[in-house]
Amino acid sequence: MLRKIIFTLSLAVWWILWAPVHLLALPSRWLARELMVVDAGGVLWLLRVVAGIKYKIHGTQTKGIIASKHMSILEIAILMVHIQGAFFIMKRELMWIPIYGWTVWRMRMLPVNRRAGATNMAALATAVKKRTDAGMTLIIFPEGTRTVPRTPVKLKRGLLFLAENLKLPIQPVGADTGLYWPKKGPMKPGTANIWFEPVLPHDASPEEIAAAIGRHSA
Secondary structure, three states, X not given: OHHHHHHHHHXXXXXXXXXXXXXXXXXXXXXXXXXXXXXXXXXXXXXXXXXXXXXXXXXXXXXXXXXXXXXXXHHHHHHHHHOOOEEEEEEHHHHHOOOHHHHHHHOOOEEEOHHHOOOOHHHHHHHHHHHHHOOOEEEEOOOOXXXXXXXXXXXXXXXXXXXXXXXXXXXXXXXXXXHOOOOOOOOOOEEEXXXXXXXXXXXXXHHHHHHHHHOOOO
């Protein structure tokens, strides 16, 4: 637990130091994105130096929607650094965070208001299409929230709706990041893994997608 406390304090200092830089970069969408990628890379460096957590990527990103296992902030940082032009669908409240929230809005991340009930999926699909047509890559966590290790993959409807309506293939991504930087509990040194699985067609079944995401995931 001491390792996690030290890392959390280090991360807080890191983000405080970066906040003015992100603020200055807000007028430029390109610069805001580039600096956020550098910032995410710095988080991965802190993890390695302070917490003893490294990572390894298996397979290669190819095309389509990235449908990733989500157990930690760790896979967010890894995917942000390694996937060019990435954008996420995220809780609207995250964009209210001063400076950092404004930066992710500037990067064209997509907010959803979960408290308002069912998401307007047609409007969301239109917004996703604008970004993918511009060459951006959607990263979605189809389980909807962070999960703990050894939890079966249970998909929400958003991924299936977007893939089917936009005719976008799906690339499942597995992870065991929750073993090293969990949502709750102590951090553990070691090498976290990200697995890019073979691409599935847009009309793949929920069972096929879940099996691919969970094939190597912890």
